[in-house]
Amino acid sequence: MNIKRIAVLVSTGRHPTSGVPRHCRNDSLALTIGIDLSHSDAAKLDVLHAGNANNPALMDYLALGADQISVIPTEPDTDIVDSLAERLGDTDLILTGSRAENDQDSGLLPYLLAEKLNIPIVANVLEVRQIGDKLEVLQFFPKGKRRRVAVNLPAVIAIHPLAAVELRFAYARQLQGKIHSLSTPVDRNQATSIMQWQIQQATRKPNKLKAQENLTGHERLLSAITSENKGGTVVNDGNSVEKAQVILSYLREHQLITF
Amino acid sequence: MTTRINPNRPSKIAAAGLKRIVLTAPTNLQVPHQQKPVRTKKNLNASYLVIAHSERGTLCDHALQTIAAAAILADAETNVLALILGELTEDLANVGADQVMVMPELDFEHFQPELELANISALIESIQPLRIFIPDNHTGDGDLGRRLIAHQKTKTAVTQVVEMDVGHVATYQAGGTSIAQTALPEITLLVANTVDTHLPFTALAQRSNQAISNQLTSNSYQDLGMQTIAATEIALEEADFIVSAGNGVQNVATLESLAHTLEASIGASRVAVDDGKFSRDKQIGASGKTVSASAYLAIGISGAVQHLQGIKDCRHVIAINTDASAPMVKRADLSVIGDAEEIMSALITLIAEAKSANLKVAA
Numbered sequence: 001m002n003i004k005r006i007a008v009l010v011s012t013g014r015h016p017t018s019g020v021p022r023h024c025r026n027d028s029l030a031l032t033i034g035i036d037l038s039h040s041d042a043a044k045l046d047v048l049h050a051g052n053a054n055n056p057a058l059m060d061y062l063a064l065g066a067d068q069i070s071v072i073p074t075e076p077d078t079d080i081v082d083s084l085a086e087r088l089g090d091t092d093l094i095l096t097g098s099r100a101e102n103d104q105d106s107g108l109l110p111y112l113l114a115e116k117l118n119i120p121i122v123a124n125v126l127e128v129r130q131i132g133d134k135l136e137v138l139q140f141f142p143k144g145k146r147r148r149v150a151v152n153l154p155a156v157i158a159i160h161p162l163a164a165v166e167l168r169f170a171y172a173r174q175l176q177g178k179i180h181s182l183s184t185p186v187d188r189n190q191a192t193s194i195m196q197w198q199i200q201q202a203t204r205k206p207n208k209l210k211a212q213e214n215l216t217g218h219e220r221l222l223s224a225i226t227s228e229n230k231g232g233t234v235v236n237d238g239n240s241v242e243k244a245q246v247i248l249s250y251l252r253e254h255q256l257i258t259f
Numbered sequence: 260m261t262t263r264i265n266p267n268r269p270s271k272i273a274a275a276g277l278k279r280i281v282l283t284a285p286t287n288l289q290v291p292h293q294q295k296p297v298r299t300k301k302n303l304n305a306s307y308l309v310i311a312h313s314e315r316g317t318l319c320d321h322a323l324q325t326i327a328a329a330a331i332l333a334d335a336e337t338n339v340l341a342l343i344l345g346e347l348t349e350d351l352a353n354v355g356a357d358q359v360m361v362m363p364e365l366d367f368e369h370f371q372p373e374l375e376l377a378n379i380s381a382l383i384e385s386i387q388p389l390r391i392f393i394p395d396n397h398t399g400d401g402d403l404g405r406r407l408i409a410h411q412k413t414k415t416a417v418t419q420v421v422e423m424d425v426g427h428v429a430t431y432q433a434g435g436t437s438i439a440q441t442a443l444p445e446i447t448l449l450v451a452n453t454v455d456t457h458l459p460f461t462a463l464a465q466r467s468n469q470a471i472s473n474q475l476t477s478n479s480y481q482d483l484g485m486q487t488i489a490a491t492e493i494a495l496e497e498a499d500f501i502v503s504a505g506n507g508v509q510n511v512a513t514l515e516s517l518a519h520t521l522e523a524s525i526g527a528s529r530v531a532v533d534d535g536k537f538s539r540d541k542q543i544g545a546s547g548k549t550v551s552a553s554a555y556l557a558i559g560i561s562g563a564v565q566h567l568q569g570i571k572d573c574r575h576v577i578a579i580n581t582d583a584s585a586p587m588v589k590r591a592d593l594s595v596i597g598d599a600e601e602i603m604s605a606l607i608t609l610i611a612e613a614k615s616a617n618l619k620v621a622a
């Protein structure tokens with residue numbers, strides 16, 4: 001199967017100190033990967049944004065090489081997942097960033113979309129290439145681990161911020177590109193979320209969850225001067241070979257080495 | 260934080276009408292390390308479910324914190340059930356798991372999200388947990404949690420929870436400039452270090468191994484295998500095994516050869532870097548790098564606070580030092596007192612023997 005249609009979902013961010021609207025770096029990586037794939041596969045590329053068509057941040061995506069950005073207008077109560085899913089029915093590959101910078105940085109959108117469309121999703125992807133009728137991706141994990149996964153198409157792929165992609169902005173492309181508003185979906189689905197949020201400026205540090213303890217003064221004093229911490233084993237005896245053996249056994253016991 | 264002293268604590272009125280506090284005789288003077296009470300012994304129907312992958316048979320601190328969170332939030336009528344995906348060799352009693360269910364086949368090394376989801380959904384269906392808690396990490400659980408949230412559409416859910424108590428959860432929004440609060444949801448994906456794992460109680464941690472029941476007929480994903488970037492190429496911050504040298508290391512060549520046999524990255528204290536033995540990018544500590552290795556081998560490092568700051572997230576710290584009273588020995592999980600050069604050489608020989616024995620067994 002050839003990839004015929006690629007969609008890239010872009011959101012908008014803000015500069016953390018000045019608050020100036022700007023592109024979201026993760027989404028820009030996804031867009032660049034999408035553009036490269038669409039060239040090699042001669043596939044049609046759709047760039048979609050759910051939000052406000054007048055947001056100046058969208059210009060950045062034009063400069064990055066999107067010919068046209070389709071904006072799905074949203075009301076505060078629209079379900080973005082539903083509106084997007086309606087447009088993505090016949091898309092072979094949906095690319096997004098792994099986590100948006102703005103609004104709800106929950107990282108849930110790619111998963112909700114994949115569930116809605118009933119297609120697979122792979123997150124934290126560093127590289128993408130098509131092999132036969134599948135997509136082979138490289139997934140990022142901490143501690144120097146990487147995993148290769150082959151995934152059936154169509155699929156949602158969320159790109160990791162460390163993807164080795166060079167962003168190339170060109171002002172000429174920003175002038176050429178177009179942003180056009182799509183019509184509001186007719187049977188607009190209300191957002192199903194029943195959660196009530198209270199939003200404040202983040203001025204304080206979050207509080208840690210602690211177990212309630214009803215201690216007498218004496219117990220509190222005791223716990224202040226004695227610590228529960230084991231302090232570890234100390235090995236004083238033996239020659240250096242025996243001591244080295246202790247270290248080796250410790251590493252083995254905790255499966256830190258495989259030999 | 261200080262706790263307010265109870266103004267109504269036991270007192271008697273002395274002769275002059277003065278109120279005198281009576282010191283309650285501490286009952287546990289003789290046995291200061293009393294056994295902690297068990298949180299709840301009843302066999303309960305209602306439960307909080309905690310889901311986490313294990314790594315090498317143990318849970319990371321983040322997963323332990325998530326179990327502790329569930330135990331703190333659970334009332335006396337609610338069970339804390341820890342579902343561990345992958346082998347488990349650790350006891351979870353002191354983080355408050357009443358029941359521990361292990362599914363060894365679903366370990367993190369294999370990418371099988373559909374199989375995991377099918378089995379976990381079946382479990383959720385059968386036990387109907389009141390709430391579900393999952394560590395929001397990058398080693399499988401965050402991914403699984405989001406799949407679960409997308410799958411269990413009717414359940415309320417919040418990811419990236421940075422603050423939580425019985426009444427609410429909070430998460431950052433708009434790139435960390437604002438904080439949003441809502442009621443405690445049914446599924447919580449918890450950020451690391453938001454919970455104090457020190458508990459005044461223990462739990463029974465009754466264990467059962469659960470073979471996976473749901474097999475899949477088709478698979479959308481095919482795992483082509485995990486690979487690890489060579490220790491020499493990886494950034495120190497990302498390294499999983501670090502051999503680190505301090506002023507007590509005379510011979511850099513021995514240390515490098517030890518790091519090589521252990522396939523570990525090399526770090527150093529500031530003094531060792533200042534001496535020109537290592538490049539500046541190897542420095543670990545307050546003015547160097549902060550590392551989070553699973554194993555940190557501190558060789559000839561005294562353990563000044565500025566250095567310890569850089570290794571606070573390391574899981575297993577092993578010290579080699581001539582001085583048993585060095586602060587590093589207090590921090591370390593295992594300390595070996597002796598000369599760095601001798602022990603390093605002995606270790607290199609032992610590892611070489613172990614490796615060649617392994618090869619013979621495999622051949």
Ligand SMILES: Cc1cc2nc3c(=O)[nH]c(=O)nc-3n(C[C@H](O)[C@H](O)[C@H](O)COP(=O)(O)OP(=O)(O)OC[C@H]3O[C@@H](n4cnc5c(N)ncnc54)[C@H](O)[C@@H]3O)c2cc1C
Binds near residue numbers: 531561
């Ligand atoms: C503002 C500031 C920032 C700093 N930032 C950092 C930082 O980022 N990172 C950092 O590391 N330090 C930092 N320091 C320096 C820190 O305070 C210590 O001076 C430094 O960590 C000590 O390094 P060391 O443990 O290698 O050396 P020492 O303190 O000299 O300790 C050497 C240790 O090796 C042991 N030893 C000696 N001979 C042997 C032997 N043959 N075999 C085995 N053991 C032996 C000794 O018992 C001793 O414990 C900072 C200091 C300041 C003031």
